[in-house]
Amino acid sequence: xxxxxxxxxxxxxxxxxxxxxxxxxxxxxxxxxxxxxxxxxxxxxxxxxxxxxxxxxxxxxxx
Numbered sequence: 001x002x003x004x005x006x007x008x009x010x011x012x013x014x015x016x017x018x019x020x021x022x023x024x025x026x027x028x029x030x031x032x033x034x035x036x037x038x039x040x041x042x043x044x045x046x047x048x049x050x051x052x053x054x055x056x057x058x059x060x061x062x063x
Contacts, residue, residue: 006056014052021047 021044029035 006060009056009059010052013055014048017051018044018048 022039025040025043026037029038029040
């Protein structure tokens with residue numbers, strides 16, 4: 001049961017971070033860089049993978 005909870009937390013953190021990174025990079029390119037509606041997929045995936053793994057592990061260690 002604990003493994004299922006950890007996997008669920010990792011997936012949830014990944015999805016939330018991925019969506020947030022997509023929105024931020026899209027808005028950055030639209031308003032700051034003036035490149036148009038371009039999403040930086042590499043940055044979004046990298047950030048989502050790192051935060052998606054780190055946050056649930058740190059939360060489990062604190063319990």
